[in-house]
Amino acid sequence: MIIIKLVSGAQMGQIDRYTIEELGIDGVVLMEQAGRRVTEEILAEYSALEKVVVLAGKGNNGGDGFIISRLLEQEGIAVQTFLVGNKDEITGDAWVNLEILERLDDQVTEVTTAADVENLPSDLKQADLIVDAMLGTGIKGKLRGLFPNIIDLVNEVNTEVTAVDIPSGVEADSGIVREMAVQAQQTVTFALPKLGLLLYPGAKFVGQLKVVDIGIPKQAIAQQEIETNLITADLATKLLPLRDDDSHKGNYGKLLLVAGSTGMTGAAVLTARASLKMGAGLVTVGIPSSVNPILETKLTEAMTYPLAETRDGSLDVGAIEQVEKLMSSRDVLAIGPGLTTTGEVTTVVNKLLTKIEEPVVVDADGLNVIDDLEILKEREAATILTPHPGEMSRLLEQPIKEIEVNRVAVAREFAVEYGVILVLKGSRTVIATPTGEVYINYSGNSALATGGSGDVLTGLITSLVGQDLAPVDASIIAVYLHGLAAEIGSEELTKYSLVPSDLIDYLPQAIKAIEN
Ligand SMILES: NC(=O)C1=CN([C@@H]2O[C@H](COP(=O)(O)OP(=O)(O)OC[C@H]3O[C@@H](n4cnc5c(N)ncnc54)[C@H](O)[C@@H]3O)[C@@H](O)[C@H]2O)[C@@H](O)CC1
Numbered sequence: 001m002i003i004i005k006l007v008s009g010a011q012m013g014q015i016d017r018y019t020i021e022e023l024g025i026d027g028v029v030l031m032e033q034a035g036r037r038v039t040e041e042i043l044a045e046y047s048a049l050e051k052v053v054v055l056a057g058k059g060n061n062g063g064d065g066f067i068i069s070r071l072l073e074q075e076g077i078a079v080q081t082f083l084v085g086n087k088d089e090i091t092g093d094a095w096v097n098l099e100i101l102e103r104l105d106d107q108v109t110e111v112t113t114a115a116d117v118e119n120l121p122s123d124l125k126q127a128d129l130i131v132d133a134m135l136g137t138g139i140k141g142k143l144r145g146l147f148p149n150i151i152d153l154v155n156e157v158n159t160e161v162t163a164v165d166i167p168s169g170v171e172a173d174s175g176i177v178r179e180m181a182v183q184a185q186q187t188v189t190f191a192l193p194k195l196g197l198l199l200y201p202g203a204k205f206v207g208q209l210k211v212v213d214i215g216i217p218k219q220a221i222a223q224q225e226i227e228t229n230l231i232t233a234d235l236a237t238k239l240l241p242l243r244d245d246d247s248h249k250g251n252y253g254k255l256l257l258v259a260g261s262t263g264m265t266g267a268a269v270l271t272a273r274a275s276l277k278m279g280a281g282l283v284t285v286g287i288p289s290s291v292n293p294i295l296e297t298k299l300t301e302a303m304t305y306p307l308a309e310t311r312d313g314s315l316d317v318g319a320i321e322q323v324e325k326l327m328s329s330r331d332v333l334a335i336g337p338g339l340t341t342t343g344e345v346t347t348v349v350n351k352l353l354t355k356i357e358e359p360v361v362v363d364a365d366g367l368n369v370i371d372d373l374e375i376l377k378e379r380e381a382a383t384i385l386t387p388h389p390g391e392m393s394r395l396l397e398q399p400i401k402e403i404e405v406n407r408v409a410v411a412r413e414f415a416v417e418y419g420v421i422l423v424l425k426g427s428r429t430v431i432a433t434p435t436g437e438v439y440i441n442y443s444g445n446s447a448l449a450t451g452g453s454g455d456v457l458t459g460l461i462t463s464l465v466g467q468d469l470a471p472v473d474a475s476i477i478a479v480y481l482h483g484l485a486a487e488i489g490s491e492e493l494t495k496y497s498l499v500p501s502d503l504i505d506y507l508p509q510a511i512k513a514i515e516n
C-alpha cells in the first residue's frame, strides 16, 4: 500500500458510525470481526497458550474482549475474563457479547473494589498471556477509578500482553499518556492505524503493531477527509526521481548552501556531502571567507564561495548581494547550518528570505534568526523549514512541552498559516504542507539524536528539490532515507557509534533499499 492513512479516535468513530448507520452493517458484526481478527493474531503469535486473562472495560473495547474470551475458549484455552466495572453498566454491542459469554457459562468476574484488584496479581502471573481490552479509542482525560492500579499490576507482572486496538491509557489522537499505559508486546488495531500508536510517548507502549481488516468498506473510509499519512517505503519508492542515462549535471540541480562559520565548518561539510551523495548536479557552499580554505580541503566535489564576513568570522551584510548574484544561476538555496546567530546573520537571513525567488530550505541558525514570520507569507517560491522542537518553540514562542505533545497540530497549523513546508524533526518527524496535508515518518532511531544529523537532512532535502521534486515529495524521501540510513548504519555501528557522517556513508544502502 503506497499511502497509509492515519486516523484520530474521533475519525475512526465517524468511520464506524458511517458503516453502521449509513451502510447498515450491524455494529455486532464489526465487533465480531474485530474480536476474531485479534484472536487469529494471538493464535498465530503464541502456539502453546494454556491460560489467558482477558481484562475488559465497560465500552466497546471490552466488547471485543468478550468475543476474544469466547473464541479462545473454543480453542480449548482456559480463559479468565475480568470486567473492570459492573455487568449492569454494560450496554449495546458489548452487552450482547457479555450475554453470550454468560450463556456459555464462561465466567466473567467483576473488578469493582480495591480488594478485587488485590486478588488479580496471582491470576495475571499465572497466565501465559494478558489481553488488554480495557480502554480503546473512547478514553477521555485522566485515568479514573481502578484503572491506574490495574495498569500498574499488568506492567509489573512478567506476562506478555496483547492490546486490543490500542494499549489502555494511550490517547488515540495524540499518543498522549497521562500517567501510565499498558505496556504491550503486540497491539492489534482495527482498520487503520491510530495516530497515537505512532506518536510518542504512546508509540513506546505498542510493541509490534498489526493493522487488521474488520470489514469496514473502503467507501466508509473515503468518506472521511483524512489528511494525515504514514510515509511508507512504497511511497518513497514511488517518489524517488529516476535518473535518465541521457542526462547531464544540469539536470540534477544547481545548489547553493549558505552554511558554516568559525568553529562550525563541519555543518557546512555535512550538508554539502549529503546533497552530493543524494545526487545533486552542482553544489556550491557559500561560507564566511576566513573559513573558506578549510572547506576547500574538506570537500572535493563541491565548489566553495567565500562570503563577506564580520570580524568574528560570521556572515556580514555584504553577503546578501553576493548570494543574490550566485542565485541568479542556481535553482535552490539552503541557509542555516552552522551559521551562528551573532552579528549580522539575522539581517542576512531575513533579507535573503525576502529577496531570493527560488525555493529556500531554512535550517538551524537560519531558523533561529527569523525575526518576522510574516516574511514567509510573502514568498512566492517554496520555503521549507526544518526545525527540531527547540527551534519550533523559539519560532512560535511556545514552550517545547506544548509542541512535543501536539506535534501534528502544531506543524499543520504553522504550515497552513505561513504557506511553508514544515519538517518538524524528532522521533516520528512530521511533514506538513500549506494545504494541511501531514506525513509522519516511521523510519529512524535514536542514533539520529546527535548534533549534525539535521545538517545531513538539509543536504538531502535541498538536493532533491534541486532535482526538481516538489518540495513536499523531496522532504518525504529525504526524511525517510535519513531514518533508514540510521537504521541500516546502526546495525553495524550501533546506535551509540553512528555519527552523522556515517549516515552519509550508509545513504547508498538506504537508496538501494527503496530503488525499484
Ligand atoms: N464502534 C465500532 O463499531 C467498533 C468499535 N470497536 C472497539 O470499540 C472501541 C471504542 O469503544 P468505545 O467508544 O465504547 O470506547 P472504549 O471502550 O475505548 O472506552 C469507553 C469506556 O471507557 C471509560 N473511560 C473513558 N475514559 C476513561 C478514563 N480516563 N478513565 C477511566 N475510564 C474511562 C468510559 O466510561 C467507557 O466505559 C475501539 O477502541 C475498538 O476496540 C470494535 O469493536 C470495532 C467496531
Ligand SMILES: [K+]
Pocket (backbone or CB within 6 Å): 061, 132, 133, 134, 135, 136, 163, 164, 165, 166, 167, 168
Ligand atoms: K485496549
